[in-house]
Amino acid sequence: MQLRRPEQVLITLALLVAVITNWLPQLDVMAQVFLSDSISSNAIIFGVVRTLNGVISVIQSADIGIGVASVTIGEILDPVNDLVERFSGLLLVTLTALGIQQVLLVLTLSLPIKIAFSLVALFCLFSIWGKPHWSSRLLRWTLIIIFIRFILVVQVCVVWLFDYLYFDATGQEALSVLEATIAVVESLKDAITNINLSDLIFGSDTPAIKNEDIGTQISSSVVTLIVGMLFKSMIIPLATLWLGYKAVTSHTIRNQHYA
Template identity: 70%
Template sequence: MLFNHTQKMAISVALLFMVVMNWLPQIDAMAQQFLSDSINSNAIVFGVVRTLNGVISVIQSADIGIGVASVSIGEILDPVNDLVERFSGLLLITLTALGISQVLLLLTISVTLKTVFTAVCLIATILIWAKPSTSQTILRWILVAVFIRFILVVQIFLVWLFDTLYFEATGEQALSVLEATIAVVERLKESISQINLSELIFGSDAPVIADEDLGAKISSSVVTLIVGMLFKSIIIPMATLWLGYKATFNLFNRSANYA
């Protein structure tokens, strides 16, 4: 099937737009900066989680005073410690995934790939007008080139959107709870037999939290971070790659059927 004049104009304008987007520095810079910030924030969370794991391991066998009662800290924090240990393993996976994404992004925004992409778009524009019989083949390979060049940028934008709309506020709140527990280490030097853990973690001006809710509060914060990290580092990137691949593949085959 040959393209008519209007279709050729539309494709040419679209290719020109892609070339402009290809060389627009702000988009790539924002994607690179957000990915670097995500790696740094995950590394901070990993440090907090590992420190928390060490703190819990140290005080787990001690009797801690919460309010007026003395309870075994192990009874409260045993499930929490298991969850924290698994979370630290998950964080290593997410950091690895983010590192791979950063390497791939550096490749896709390199001057070499940008130059190749520009050349492909310009050659395709010329051939669409000069050799109409090759238009379908050209269009199929242009789709592949656009997928390779922009899929990571789209992926990072979706992660940023998730972070802005949901995870930024809830993640910071959850992390602050975990960071506050690290203060236990300073108190351990003074007294390990009687610590008001509720006040230590949540502050002296925080509402009173029942003993049985203490472990649940920390576990809830860990789960919140787990869900956010999974979405940002694995679920959204993999879903974006899969959906982008399927869309490109379907358009590729559709163009082949029309040829």
């Protein structure tokens, strides 16, 4: 496949930008810091969820007398506690996934990968202008090494965009509800008949949420956090990896077809 002059110029500019970006530390540092912060925030959420699970478990067997009847708190909170336990298990999976991504990111930012990327890119530039009949195969190898070098950085950028547009606000609100719910559950054993959930959860200066019980509050918050954690640690990384792989392979197949 013989490249035309405009294509040679565009590819040359793209490769030069890629090589320069490869050695600039700012983008890599931002990706590492963001991924570390994501692991820390997940660990905080895991701590809150385990605390809530422990508080519920402690009082699950307690009986509360209401008039002539007796109510077991465990019966009231058992479905919620099951959801919280499953969520804590999912959080361990997401923390593991983020840890693996952090290790892979460090590897892609290592000096050997950067050197290999620069050498392949510069050799590709040489072939584009000096040995045009080599350019097709070298472009494929360059795309592969660009994919290896930058795919995790791109994935972190997409996760940051997801946080900025959606999860920063909704996730923090859900976490705040779970933190406040711990106080509600601790108070539930001693005052199940006269708890003011809106004041305990949101404070007297915040509009009360009416017609929703504590189980609904916890379940809604947990579901919000589950969705966010799945997108950040699994769905977005796998989708980014798949799209990048498809882009590289489709270009390779097209080049082989025209070669």
